[in-house]
Amino acid sequence: MGEPKRVLLVEDSPTMRAFAVAALEAEGFAVTTAGSGFEALKILPRSRFDVIITDINMPDITGLELIRFVRESAVHSKVPLVIISTDGAERDRERGLKLGADAYLVKPFAPEALVEVVRRALSPAA
C-alpha cells in the first residue's frame, strides 16, 4: 500500500466528523478534518490531499463554493472529491456533481459505505 492516503474531511458536525474519522482511520487513511468551509480554505493551500470529502450545507462557505475553489486551485484541481449530504438536498448535490465532485454519499451512512465510496473515488478504474 505504501504511504497512507491522505483525506481531507470537511464537516461541521463534530459527531459526524468523529464517525467518519473512525471509519476511515480504521481502514488506514490519514484523515485531516476541517470544521467549516473556511477552515478547509485555510488548510488546502498548505497541504496535499489524495481525496477530499465535504458536506454541502455549511455556514458561509458552502460545500459547493468549496468544490469550485478546489477545482480551480492549482494543487487540487484533479483530486477526487466526495460529497456527503443528507437526503432532501438533491438539487444542491446535483450542482456539486456539475461543479466537479466525483461521487456522493447520503448521510447517515454506514462506515463501510464511506470507505467504499472513498476507495472507488481514489481508483475509478477499479
Next chain:
Amino acid sequence: MSDRPIDRALQEFLPEAQEIIETFNRLLLKLDEDRVAGRAAPGMINEAFRSVHTLKALAGSVGLARMAHLSHRIEDLLDKCRLDKVELTAEVIDLLFEAGELFQRIAADIGQGASSDGGSADASGDLLARLEGALARADSGHRDEPAWGSYVFDASLLSVLTEYEEHRLRENVRAGRGLYRVHAAFDLATIDVGLEALKERLKPLGEVITYLPSSESGDPQQIELDLIVGAPGPESEIQAALAGLGVVLRAVPRAGRSTGPQRAPAPTPPRGIQAAPERPPPVATPATPALTPIAVAVLPDIEVVEERVTSIKSASQTVRVDIRKLDHLMNLVGELSLARTGIQGVLDELKVDRERAGLARTLHHEARVLGRKLDEMQAAIIEVRMVPLGQVFDKLSRVVRKISREAGKDIRFVISGAETELDKLLVEELSDPLMHMIRNCIDHGIEPPEVRAQAGKPVAGTVAIAASQRGNHVVIEVEDDGVGLDEAKLVRSAVERGYLDEGAAGELSRREIYNLIFLPGVSTKVAATELSGRGVGMDVVKTNLSRLSGIIDVESEPGLGTRLTLTLPITLAIIQALVIRAAGRTYAVPLNSVLESLLIQSGDVRTIERREVVDLRGQTLPIVRVEDAFRLRREGARPKKSFVVVVGLAQHRVGLVIDELIGQQDIVIKSLGKSLDGIPGIAGATELGGQQTVLVLDVATLVEETLGVGAGEAAS
C-alpha cells in the same frame, strides 16, 4: 468496544445533540419575537434549518429512528419556510416549539440511559400527523420564484449557489435591494479576523448572500473572496462603511446600465437568467483582474487584527467535558486538600520536637507551597464549572410562553443578568425551582387581562427575572407586576392547616405572613387551578433550594406585585469552613456565611419574646444554641463563656452559640446518603484530617428556623 465507529459517534452524540437542540429552541424564541414584531429574519430561519438538518444526520447515525424522522420533517418544514414557500405563522412556530420540546425529552431519556427513542412514540406520532398537515397545506400554496430583475449574473456564479442562496438572491432582487460584489483578499494567517471585521461592517447594512472563494491570485498565502451582498441603502453608504478594510466594492451589473450606483426600482424584467455577454464573468476567469483593477490590500489595521486573533483562537479551542469528569477532578482536589490537612498535623507534631526544627521549617515551607497550588487548582476547577445562568433563562422563556398560553394571559418576560455565572450543577438544579416560581407568578400573580385593564394596568403582565453576583453568592430575583399576596388568605390558610393559632397569627409581621407561603399546603388560592394542581407548592421549591444552600425570601405589595429573592452560593463543591465544638461534638460551618465570632458571658444573653438574643454593637442579635438545635445532651453544666458565631444570609443575621472555635479548614461536603438525608440543619458531612468525620451545618435552614416561621417554631 470504543473503536467501533458507531460507539465513537454515540459518545459524541448526546452533547452535540443537546447543544443543537438548545440552539434550535433559542432560535425559535427569537423567530417568534421577530414574527410578533413583524420583522423578517431569513438568516435565523436558515440557522434553525441547519440545526435540525444536522440533528437529523446525527440521530440517523446513532439509530434514533423517531428523532431522525421527526427532525427530517421539521427540516422539510423549515426548508419551505426559508424558501418562503410556507409562511412562518404562530401555528407553524407552535409546531416547531413542540418538536423542540420533544427533541429535548428524547435527549434527556437517552442521557438517562434509554437506548432508543421509543418512549416518545405517541408524542412524536401525534406531532408528525400535524406536521404532515402543515406541509400538505404548504405545498398547495407554492408561489413562483421571483425573477432576476435587470441584474446580470454570470452562469459561473449561479452554478455555485445552493438552492437557499439562490432563493435569497432572488428575494433581494424582488425587494428592490441593491446587489453588490465585495472583493477582498486575506492573508491566510489573518483571514478569520479580517473576515469577521468585514462581516461586522456589513451586518447593519444588509445581507451577505454568498461567499465565493477563489484561488486565482495563485499566492498560497492568500485567499480571495467575493461576497455578494444585498443592501437597501445607497452604494455610497456601503462604500463608506467598508472604508479602510482594503476591499473593493462594485455594484452587480444590470442590463443596459453602467455599473454606477443608481438604484432605481427594477423595471419589469424579462424572466430567467440572463447571460452577460458584455461583461466577463467577474470571479472565475483570469479576465477578472481587469475589472478589479485596484490592488487588493491585506487588512491594514494591524493592531485590531492582532487583538482579535487571540479571542477567535480561544473560541475555537473549546472542548466539551462531561460534568462527571469535573466532579471527579473536584473530588481529587478534595482528597488532596485532606492530605494537606494531614501534613499539617504531622507538621504540628514536628514543631514540638526541638531536635527537628530544621526539618519542620522545611516541611512548613513545602506545605505552604502545596497549599497555595491547591488553592489555585481549586479556583481553576471551579472556574471551569461556571456557566452563565442564561442557559436556564432560555429554557424559562419557553416555559413562560407555554404557560401564558395555557393560562390565557399575555406575559412580557424580562431577563437581566443572564451572563451571571454559577456552578453548572447548581444551574441544572435551579431550573425546576425557577420554573415553579415563574409558574406561580403567572398563575397566581398576574391577573387575567380584563382585571388588569380594569385596574388600569397594562394588559400584558410582566414577569422579570434578574440575576447578579454579590460576593460569593448569586442573587436571583423573580418579580411580577400582578395582584400581590393576599395576607388574609395566607393567614387563614396557615391557621386552617394548623401551623398557627389565631392569636399567634395576629403577632406576625408582614414579612412573616408572606413567608407562610413556604409552608406545605399553604396557598392563597381557594381552588387549585390546572397549573397549581400540576405544579408543586412553594414549600417544595424552598426545600429544593435549601438543598443547594439557597435561601428564598418573598416581598409583596398588594396590587403591585410580588418579588421572590433567591440567594445561592456560587458553588457547592469545595468550601472553607469554620470548625467548631458544641456540647462535646465537632461541626463545620461554611465560612461563606460566617460574618464574625464573639466571646460572650452567660450573663450577656437576654430573652425577648421567648427568644434568646445578645446585643451586638447596639443591635439585637437572635441566637440559637447548637446543642438545642440538634437536641444534644450536654455532659455537665454549660460553660460560663461561650462563643457566638454570627452567620448571615442576605440581610438575615443569627448567632450560633458554641463552646469552642477550633479553626478554619477547606472541606468537601459529602452527602450523608439516603437514610440521613434531609435532617434539618445539616448540609452534609466532611472528613477532617485523621479520618475524623464531622457534620456540616446548613446555615440557611438554621437561620430561617431561628428567624422565620419555620416548621419547628410554628408547631410550638
